[in-house]
Amino acid sequence: xxxxxxxxxxxxxxxxxxxxxxxxxxxxxxxxxxxxxxxxxxxxxxxxxxxxxxxxxxxxxxxxxxxxxxxxxxxxxxxxxxxxxxxxxxxxxxxxxxxxxxxxxxx
Amino acid sequence: xxxxxxxxxxxxxxxxxxxxxxxxxxxxxxxxxxxxxxxxxxxxxxxxxxxxxxxxxxxxxxxxxxxxxxxxxxxxxxxxxxxxxxxxxxxxxxxxxxxxxxxxxxxxxxxxxxxxxxxxxxxxxxxxxxxxxxxxxxxxxxxxxxxxxxxxxxxxxxxxxxxxxxxxxxxxxxxxxxxxxxxxxxxxxxxxxxxxxxxxxxxxxxxxxxxxxxxxxxxxxxxxxxxxxxxxxxxxxxxxxxxxxxxxxxxxxxxxxxxxxxxxxxxxxxxxxxxxxxxxxxxxxxxxxxxxxxxxxxxxxxxxxxxxxxxxxxxxxxxxxxxxxxxxxxxxxxxxxxxxxxxxxxxxxxxxxxxxxxxxxxxxxxxxxxxxxxxxxxxx
Amino acid sequence: xxxxxxxxxxxxxxxxxxxxxxxxxxxxxxxxxxxxxxxxxxxxxxxxxxxxxxxxxxxxxxxxxxxxxxxxxxxxxxxxxxxxxxxxxxxxxxxxxxxxxxxxxxxxxxxxxxxxxxxxxxxxxxxxxxxxxxxxxxxxxxxxxxxxxxxxxxxxxxxxxxxxxxxxxxxxxxxxxxxxxxxxxxxxxxxxxxxxxxxxxxxxxxxxxxxxxxxxxxxxxxxxxxxxxxxxxxxxxxxxxxxxxxxxxxxxxxxxxxxxxxxxxxxxxxxxxxxxxxxxxxxxxxxxxxxxxxxxxxxxxxxxxxxxxxxxxxxxxxxxxxxxxxxxxxxxxxxxxxxxxxxxxxxxxxxxxxxxxxxxxxxxxxxxxxxxxxxxxxxxxxxxxxxxxxxxxxxxxxxxxxxxxxxxxxxxxxxxxxxxxxxxxxxxxxx
Numbered sequence: 001x002x003x004x005x006x007x008x009x010x011x012x013x014x015x016x017x018x019x020x021x022x023x024x025x026x027x028x029x030x031x032x033x034x035x036x037x038x039x040x041x042x043x044x045x046x047x048x049x050x051x052x053x054x055x056x057x058x059x060x061x062x063x064x065x066x067x068x069x070x071x072x073x074x075x076x077x078x079x080x081x082x083x084x085x086x087x088x089x090x091x092x093x094x095x096x097x098x099x100x101x102x103x104x105x106x107x
Numbered sequence: 108x109x110x111x112x113x114x115x116x117x118x119x120x121x122x123x124x125x126x127x128x129x130x131x132x133x134x135x136x137x138x139x140x141x142x143x144x145x146x147x148x149x150x151x152x153x154x155x156x157x158x159x160x161x162x163x164x165x166x167x168x169x170x171x172x173x174x175x176x177x178x179x180x181x182x183x184x185x186x187x188x189x190x191x192x193x194x195x196x197x198x199x200x201x202x203x204x205x206x207x208x209x210x211x212x213x214x215x216x217x218x219x220x221x222x223x224x225x226x227x228x229x230x231x232x233x234x235x236x237x238x239x240x241x242x243x244x245x246x247x248x249x250x251x252x253x254x255x256x257x258x259x260x261x262x263x264x265x266x267x268x269x270x271x272x273x274x275x276x277x278x279x280x281x282x283x284x285x286x287x288x289x290x291x292x293x294x295x296x297x298x299x300x301x302x303x304x305x306x307x308x309x310x311x312x313x314x315x316x317x318x319x320x321x322x323x324x325x326x327x328x329x330x331x332x333x334x335x336x337x338x339x340x341x342x343x344x345x346x347x348x349x350x351x352x353x354x355x356x357x358x359x360x361x362x363x364x365x366x367x368x369x370x371x372x373x374x375x376x377x378x379x380x381x382x383x384x385x386x387x388x389x390x391x392x393x394x395x396x397x398x399x400x401x402x403x404x405x406x407x408x409x410x411x412x413x414x415x416x417x418x419x420x421x422x423x424x425x426x427x428x429x430x431x432x433x434x435x436x437x438x439x440x441x442x443x444x445x446x447x448x449x450x451x452x453x454x455x456x457x458x459x460x461x462x463x464x465x466x467x468x469x470x471x472x473x474x475x476x477x478x479x480x481x482x483x484x485x486x487x
Numbered sequence: 488x489x490x491x492x493x494x495x496x497x498x499x500x501x502x503x504x505x506x507x508x509x510x511x512x513x514x515x516x517x518x519x520x521x522x523x524x525x526x527x528x529x530x531x532x533x534x535x536x537x538x539x540x541x542x543x544x545x546x547x548x549x550x551x552x553x554x555x556x557x558x559x560x561x562x563x564x565x566x567x568x569x570x571x572x573x574x575x576x577x578x579x580x581x582x583x584x585x586x587x588x589x590x591x592x593x594x595x596x597x598x599x600x601x602x603x604x605x606x607x608x609x610x611x612x613x614x615x616x617x618x619x620x621x622x623x624x625x626x627x628x629x630x631x632x633x634x635x636x637x638x639x640x641x642x643x644x645x646x647x648x649x650x651x652x653x654x655x656x657x658x659x660x661x662x663x664x665x666x667x668x669x670x671x672x673x674x675x676x677x678x679x680x681x682x683x684x685x686x687x688x689x690x691x692x693x694x695x696x697x698x699x700x701x702x703x704x705x706x707x708x709x710x711x712x713x714x715x716x717x718x719x720x721x722x723x724x725x726x727x728x729x730x731x732x733x734x735x736x737x738x739x740x741x742x743x744x745x746x747x748x749x750x751x752x753x754x755x756x757x758x759x760x761x762x763x764x765x766x767x768x769x770x771x772x773x774x775x776x777x778x779x780x781x782x783x784x785x786x787x788x789x790x791x792x793x794x795x796x797x798x799x800x801x802x803x804x805x806x807x808x809x810x811x812x813x814x815x816x817x818x819x820x821x822x823x824x825x826x827x828x829x830x831x832x833x834x835x836x837x838x839x840x841x842x843x844x845x846x847x848x849x850x851x852x853x854x855x856x857x858x859x860x861x862x863x864x865x866x867x868x869x870x871x872x873x874x875x876x877x878x879x880x881x882x883x884x885x886x887x888x889x890x891x892x893x894x895x896x897x898x899x900x901x902x903x904x905x906x907x908x909x910x911x912x913x914x915x916x917x918x
Contacts, residue, residue, distance in 0.1 A: 015549070015706060016718040068394035072737035074706060080502040081707075084491055084511065101710065102718075103549075103658075103702045104733070136814070289743045328668060333739050333746050337753025341760060393738035400746060403738050411669075415803050417810035418669060425671040429760040448759075458531065458682075458755070459507075459657075459699045459748045461524035479752055487508075487745050 006030045007041075007094045011050065015102035017073065020057040027054060031092065043077065043098060044088030063100075072104040133369065136416060142373050149362060149370045153189045156346070156358040162197055162205040171206040173356075174312040175239075176213065176303055179228055179383040181371045182359055183318035188374055190316070190358075191236045208239040209310055213299055215246050217275040231381055244306055247274035249298035250281075252305055256441030259475020260485050289399040290484035293334055297443045297481065304351045314354030322364035322412050324357065325422040326404040333400050335454070336480035339445050341431040344423060350431075350439075350446050363412055363419065440478035442485070453482020495520070502711075506701050506744035514711050521700070521708050526561050529696055532682050535650075537568030542648045544639050545573040545594065545602075547587035550654025552594060552716040553705045554697055558652070559598045572646060573598075576638045577606040578631055579614020590717035597715065605642035607634055611882055621885060630885075633877045637869055640691040648691070655695035658702035658740075661747045662732045664754035669732070670806065677761040680754040701747060703740070 011027045018025045031049060035041050041049075047069055051060050062070065068088075069075055075082040076099040077090055092098075121139050123131040125148075129141030135148050160171060175190070177183045190208060197204040212229050214222050226243060233241050249255075251274075270277070285291040307315050319327070324344045331343055342349050349355045359367060371378040388406040391398055412419050437446035454460060457479075477485065491501040491511045499513030512520065529535060543558065545551045555573060562569045575591045578584050588604060595602035608614045611634055619627050643651050660680060667676040678684065685692040697705065709716055739746035863869060864876035871877070 014710075014718070066392035066394055068392065070737075071393050071734070071741040074703060076502075076710070079514075079711075080490075080500070081504045083504050084501055099710075101706055103706045104737070137811070287743050289746075329665060332664065332668065332753040332757070333743075333750050335745075335749030335752045337750075338756035338760070340757065393741040398742050400739060400742055403735070403742060407735055411803075415807040417807050417814060418803060420814075421671040421806075421810055422668055425668060425673060428673060428762060428765065429757060430762050432759060454745075457752065458528065459752055461527040461699060462520065479749070479756075483745060483749055487743075 005033045007033050007092060009046075009092055009094070009096045009098060011046070011054075012097065012099045013101075014099065015074075016104070017063065017100050017102045020055055020059065020063055021050075022056055029054070033092075040091045042088060042092060043075070043082060043085075043090045046092060046098060047088070069100070070104075072102065074101040074103060075099070076101065135366070145366075146370065146373050149185070149366060150189050150192070152361045153186065153358045154193055156356065156360065157190070157193065157206075159356075160206040162201055162203060170204065172209055172310065172312045173206050174209045174211055174303065174307040174310070174315045176315065176317065177210050177229075177232065178318070179212070179225070179232075179381070180318070181368050181378075181382050181384065182320055182323065182364070184232075184378050184382045185367050185370050185374075186316065186318040186359055187232070187236055187239075188378055191238065194238065208316075209307075209312055210236075210239050210241045211303065211306055212241075212243045213246055213302060214243060215295065215299065217245075217247070217279055228381065228383075235381065242306070242310075244302065245275065246295065246299060246302065247278040249302040249305075250274050250277055252301055254305075254444065255301065256475045259441030259477055261475075285484060286487055287399075288397050289334065289401070290487060292399045292401055293480070293484045294442075297484075301444060304349075304353055307353055308351075312353070314356050316356050316358055318359055319357050320359050320362050320364045320367050321420050321423050322408055324360055324426075325411075325419045326401070326408045328422055328426040329407070330401050330404045331480070333404070334480050335483045336478070338447070338478065339443070339480065340426050341429045342445060345427045345429075351444060360423065361420075363416055364409075365412060438476045440481055441475040442481040443478060445478060447476060447478045453477040453479055454486060455482075503704075503707055506703055506740060507748050509744070517704075518708065518711060521704055522557055522560055522564075525557050525696055525700065526565060528682070528699055529561065529567075534682065534694055534696060535567055535569055537566075538570070539568075539650060540570040540572065540646075540648045542572050542574040542603075542639070542643045542646060542651045543600075544651055544653040545575045545591045546654075547575070547590035547594070547717040548654070549706055549709050549714075549716045549718070550656055550659075550697065550702075552590070552654075552714050553709050554652060554654045555594060555598055555600065556712065556714055557708075558696070559600070571598075571600050572648065573600050573602040574639060574642050574646070574648075574651065575602065575604045576635060576642065577604050577608075578635070579607050579616055581616055587717040590715060593715055603642060603646055605638060605645065607638070610634070610638055610641055611878065613882070613885055618885065621888075630881055633881055637876070637878050639693075641869065643691045649689075650692045650694065652694050652696055654697055656697045656700050656702045656705055657747050657751055658733075658736055660695070660698050660754065661750035662736050664750055664757075665735060666732045669803070673761045673765045676754065677758045677765070680751065680758050699748065699751065 008028065008030045011029055012025055013021050013027075014025060021027065031041060031046065033041060035045050047064060051064055055063065063073070064070060075087075076097075077085040078097050079099075082088075082090060121131045123129045123141035123144050124138045125140050125144040129143060131139035131141055133140055133142060133145045135145060140148070160173065175183065175187060177187060187208070187210060194204045194206070194208070210232070212225060214225055216222065216225070222245070229241060229243055272280075282291045282295060285294060303315055328340060328344055331337065331340055336343075342355065344357075346356050346360070347354065368384075371382050388402060388409055391402045391406045393403060408419060431446075432448050437448050439445065440447050493499050493501045493513035493516050494510050495512060495516040499515065501511035502514050503512045503517040504510070505512065505517075535541065541558070543551060543555050545555060555571070558569070558571055561567060562571060573591060573595050575588060577588060591602060591604075594600075606614070608617075613621075615627065615631055618630050622630070639651050639653075643649070663679045664676065667673075667679060680698075682696070682698055683692055683694040708714075736747060736750075739750070743749075864871040864879055865874050866879040867876060869876055869878075875883075
């Protein structure tokens, strides 16, 4: 796979989720455009990728439960609720901004 | 109190805390008991709840007829078994019984293959508990109930009785029009209750004996709350007269679900071959489109029952203390039939509906009364 | 996927899908309707009168920040004539509250509102850091909770303000309703849904203008309005997702988004079904199988989780233990009576409260249904259902060096963190 096969996206974590991702709110990522089956990568793929490649914290269940983003965590794709964008099946586009906001934390 | 132990060779046996005779292999809450005492416990708990229906005096009155809805699950099957023995005991002692049972199975599956399986299974029950009258009714018969205000539902495109479509298909269409799995399950169970009441009345039954366990009633308390049906709890978890003019009783209300499941394997012969066991709710995911609120609560209480059984019982004790509103003007919900004191406009026009423009325009004459819970499932 | 258009303006791209009715809205229409609905709640409940001085319990978190922002907007838009003040509590936890207080200080500038910060040290002579130093981390949440319950009222009183608004949202209210059912606490169930607690005669009233607002929408409002808020976990309470009732609520929302509002509606309806002998007057509470450690006020505001439900997320094992003792005691009674009389004792109807079998006197004293009138604490003069309020009792212990109350506290309240952990395990298993 060559570098042309990568797309760059911006992933953000707020509402307390940044604690699971090295206390960094913004993560500029360059991800493969295709998954290992040759399909265009989706937000669902990204969630797995974040768990495996980006998250250092061991408490994965605070981000993902039963293979889905934990209930109580909002996902915005370019500022739109991901339910409006096909949820996990949304195919990542170059320069997409994917925001994960936890509503579970206190303030 | 340390458990009594006797040594038989190398094996140490724990004796039953109740009879001090047999080996304790089971648990009632934190007490180790033998099989016999366990069964006795389950039976006694259920029979105590049947006090109202004991044989009274010496005058021979017409026998009281009670409807027992049989779902083939562990609870209703156990209840049938226990009451069958109870009645047999009454006959043996007094040559008569305080009540007779009318056992009804409601077919909730519409597939003919499922129906065939159900009728074969019902035959097995008839063979085993032959003293009682049995009947089997398809859920689609609820569509014929004239005490449901079908117009109030305001569902477009649902073919009516005159459409010529088979009732099962019409029911399928009705349930299919609901916006979520929870709404489908909610409306199906509402129709089931109304159908049971109708069958009971047509067959002159004075009460319905539901097989619900403590655990199930606790689940129901939270499920109904989560479906906006909190107002209906006094009639859903308490023994006594229902607003339908018929009694609702829950003879297994003092037993945990796991105790009843254990019981099904201890009867002679075991009930297990007759019982359809539900899949364990442990693997349910909130993210699945087919998961319902009922499923979530079943899963939640499965773990509460495991770790905190007394809390399960306490939830039921608590919700049973809620009292129906009396003396107020009420109208009955067009679908579930329960009395609604205020807020007859369903999910509209209350504090949480802060945006009165959200109510979809309704055609004249379609504005029936719906309770919040039914309205949520229909309009939600 | 073709972008959906806003259901209201039918012009801009929809960015929000509302949990209560699946309505798809653009950013501008969402912000407008969110504000209009809070306005609707405020006006239909006659929450405020012109000239009122209102203290906003401000923690720097999302709920209170959104509350402050919306109240400022509505006060100006609809001429409520309110004098709005931010009131923050400083528990005195280094590295936790000082950061969020910085947020509140910025909010005060952004919203042009006066800010009053009241410290535990000022109110009680102890910061939470000092409390932890004295008693360890074991039961500090109890102290913090008891102190916080009074702190907002005391702070308001210092400012001469009679009405405190808090950021409790629909998710919080729904969680409290479910928790009260699990706890078997009918008196609190009856009270927890009302938008205002306390009446004209109370020194300080509390209200929650966001009680019908989804937490999800509050977070989205804060996001789209780019509000400056702070998120953190209390250093002394590291459990991230407190209490299983919270997880349950979020799961319900995932399965059927209207469920949160539906629980609130159920709670309002059930409040009317709680028998009067249980509710009594509004401040009366039942201690029977009640787990909550609250003294007088139910809800904490600001600070740890800023919600009532979360603070009481644990407690399950303690309750289980107590109920079990009860059951065992009554089982012994039943055994005896069963031997004495073959005729079974009449089965109590469940709609009538069961007559509890006799228990040891000591246990009984704490258990029976008690009707309490709210009085004032002999020591500090603040609202209390006991002669001496719980804060003063705890303080007395602290001031004497070794908390005398520790044993009682641990029996009653201290389990919370262990329980929370257990409940969290439960939640995860159930998740």
